[in-house]
Amino acid sequence: MESYFLRRLLGVLPTLFIVITVTFFLVRLAPGGPFDQEQALTPEVRANLEAAYGLDQPMLVQYGRYLAGLARGDFGPSFKYRDFTVTELIAQGLPVSLGLGVAAMLLAIAVGVGGGILAALRRGWSDGAIRSLAVLGIAIPSFVAAPLLALVFGIYLGWLPVGGWEGRLQDAVLPVVALALPITAVLVRMTRGGLLEVLTSNHVRSARARGLPESRVILRHALRPALTPVISYVGPATAAILTGSLVVETIFNLPGMGRYLVQGAVNRDYTLVLGMVIVYATLTILMNLLVDLLYAWLNPRVRMDNGAP
Numbered sequence: 451m452e453s454y455f456l457r458r459l460l461g462v463l464p465t466l467f468i469v470i471t472v473t474f475f476l477v478r479l480a481p482g483g484p485f486d487q488e489q490a491l492t493p494e495v496r497a498n499l500e501a502a503y504g505l506d507q508p509m510l511v512q513y514g515r516y517l518a519g520l521a522r523g524d525f526g527p528s529f530k531y532r533d534f535t536v537t538e539l540i541a542q543g544l545p546v547s548l549g550l551g552v553a554a555m556l557l558a559i560a561v562g563v564g565g566g567i568l569a570a571l572r573r574g575w576s577d578g579a580i581r582s583l584a585v586l587g588i589a590i591p592s593f594v595a596a597p598l599l600a601l602v603f604g605i606y607l608g609w610l611p612v613g614g615w616e617g618r619l620q621d622a623v624l625p626v627v628a629l630a631l632p633i634t635a636v637l638v639r640m641t642r643g644g645l646l647e648v649l650t651s652n653h654v655r656s657a658r659a660r661g662l663p664e665s666r667v668i669l670r671h672a673l674r675p676a677l678t679p680v681i682s683y684v685g686p687a688t689a690a691i692l693t694g695s696l697v698v699e700t701i702f703n704l705p706g707m708g709r710y711l712v713q714g715a716v717n718r719d720y721t722l723v724l725g726m727v728i729v730y731a732t733l734t735i736l737m738n739l740l741v742d743l744l745y746a747w748l749n750p751r752v753r754m755d756n757g758a759p
Contacts, residue, residue, distance in 0.1 A: 462735050469731040470520070470724070474513055477720050503529065516724070525728070526721035530714065536725035543707035544729065546615065547699065550622060550706065551691050551733075554629035558687070562634040563680065566641020570649070571668070580638060587635025592694040596628040596701045613703040625702050629694050633687045637680060644676035651675075685738035692730050 500506045504515060519526055525536035569580040590598075603624060604612030615621050648654060649672055657671045658664075699708035707726050714722035 462739060465735055466728075466731060470517075470728060471513075473724055473727045474516060475509070477718075477723050478509060478512070480718070503527070516721075520728075525725035528714075528719055528722045530717045530719040530722065536721050539710050539722065540707065540725055540729055543705060543710050546704055547692075547695055547706035547708060548733075550625055550629060550695060550699075550704070551688070553622060553626045554691050555633070555684070555688065557626060558630040558633035558637055558691075559684075561630070562637025563641050563677070565634070565638040567645060567668075567673075569638065569642040570645040577642075581642070584635040584638040587631045588639075590631065592628050592632060593697040593701070595631050596624070596698050599624045599628055600702070613701075615704050621704075625695075625698050625704060628698050628701075629691050632694075633690060636683065636687070640680050640683060641676065644679050645672060648672045648676040681741060681744050684744075685734075685741040688737040688741075689734045692734060 497506070504512060507515070516526065523537070525540065528534055528536050528539060531539060565580050565584070569577045600612040603610045610620050610623050612624070654667060654672050657667045662671075695706065696708035696711060698704075699706040700712055703709075707729065710722060711726040711730075713719070714726065
């Protein structure tokens with residue numbers, strides 16, 4: 451297991467390096483620049499600004515300087531928010547985005563896995579209702595669910611705030627639910643299908659033939675193999691929640707990283723976009739690494755296939 455973990459960990463740095471390199475050159479080669487929206491800049495002023503931020507240097511020189519700054523933990527200055535560095539903006543937005551993402555993932559896992567188990571064990575009207583809700587959740591993306599939730603629970607019923615962030619629990623309810631809905635729906639279907647398949651396997655039949663209680667059969671013999679595909683989906687689900695948070699944070703006017711990334715892209719704030727992409731990529735890669743380790747623990751054949759003992 452240790453050798454498998456080390457091999458997976460060593461693959462993180464090359465992946466992150468590729469993401470940084472591709473993003474750096476794509477952002478710099480995109481039309482427009484960080485000072486194009488400035489009013490009536492003279493050529494001399496523009497040249498001074500580009501020299502101050504190092505944009506007058508060749509592209510490869512800028513790339514090398516940026517990598518050197520990253521090695522020191524410096525994401526560079528923001529071109530739009532000139533009183534802040536990108537590191538300071540990340541420090542402001544990361545706790546909000548990370549808190550929303552973790553809460554949405556935990557909610558999706560709890561409701562999705564629980565609903566899938568209930569649908570698999572209680573065939574009938576409850577199974578049909580849960581599956582119908584799951585299909586509806588898959589069909590409605592977060593950027594559609596978020597305004598609907600705000601309209602119903604915020605405006606019509608007045609139960610929850612529809613925007614802004616004061617650090618209260620009620621401020622996070624609608625964004626978390628909007629982010630969790632599509633993932634919850636997928637987890638319901640995956641858990642239900644996996645559990646139904648495992649319940650017809652030979653080892654479950656043997657456990658029942660030995661007279662074991664049904665609850666023990668489910669918890670000790672059926673649930674672990676049934677949740678193996680669910681664990682493998684958590685990595686892509688994390689990426690979906692991170693990308694969905696960009697829109698959801700904008701809809702609910704939350705001070706998370708999604709808002710900074712959107713505004714940075716609109717304003718061609720090179721360093722801000724790069725910093726946010728690096729953070730999002732790092733979180734996604736680390737979550738996928740964690741999922742791979744959990745999957746290898748649940749299914750030892752994965753380690754054997756990769757040459758690990």
